[in-house]
Amino acid sequence: MKSPVYILAIESSCDDTSAAVISNTTILSNVTANQEVHAKYGGVVPELASRAHQQNIVPVVEQALKNANIKKEELSAIAFTKGPGLMGSLLVGTSFAKSMALALNIPLLDINHMQAHILAHFISEENTKLPSFPFICLTISGGHTQIVKLTNYFEMEILGETIDDAVGEAFDKSAKILGLPYPGGPLIDKYAQLGNPKAYSFTKPKVGNLDFSFSGLKTGILYFIQKQERNNPNFIAENRNDICASIQHTIVEILMDKLKNAVKETGIKNIAIAGGVSANTEIRKRLSKAEKYWGWSTYIPKFEYTTDNAAMIAITGYLKYIQQDYASMNVTAKARLKVTD
Structure with a gap:
């Protein structure tokens, strides 16, 4: 019987320092340190993010190994996020991973963050079905x-x-217009649960069949709120739930319209979602209904694998490891990277 492959994974692309240990396709630990410091600035401050990563990375890695009950000498490889992301943040994870792999004399695995969001669907979990190829993923x-x-x-x-x-x-900027704190997307989702999604209508952008545009929608929401507040200064406070529900409804409609177009053009009915916004209640609900209404097979990730986390880096690392697709010690972080790179 083959001994299991143990991989330590490190994710540091933005403002979360995360480490995970995987045994083949099973996650043994997934530890994340969040950075509260950015909330008062209304967004992520790159310099502060990289400093926080430097403080967090050693304790996070130690905790991940401890939770997994694995000694560092048992590791088969180290996986890390190569990009895309904030360069200062990526450099912290890259440097740590290279040093540790070198010290332990084990392979290094460079991971594309965008690919990892999608491949998180292949983490072995009870009662979770794995996507069948070919499939379409809305990231x-x-x-x-x-x-x-x-x-x-x-x-x-x-x-x-x-x-x-x-x-x-688009979610966060809309929340900011409504005076909600950063990150505002989850708050729009929360208030939307209590509101009427058809209370207000916003114009959906007209772009290509499979492309998206959200800048015009944001502007439309801003002008709408400004106009309403001129007539009633308390408009947001009095109608917050309905406004949030209407914004969320419009955005989710845009996403679902594009998915329907993709199914029509490709004939593929295996549909997955990935990324932080895939935690949104409404998109998960609509995607679940699509199985019943349109005969799709849908794959919705666990909440803990939607936001930036090292578990998704770990599973992608394992899939690269079994192909012996190792990185050179000369590998460098890349702030810009496409999902196809």
């Missing part, structure tokens, strides 16, 4: 909005993407 986060077609683990094709802002940014 939605604060920095990305893409429809990606997967033929196998690492053969990916971008079918459509945003031409301006990402969907997560």
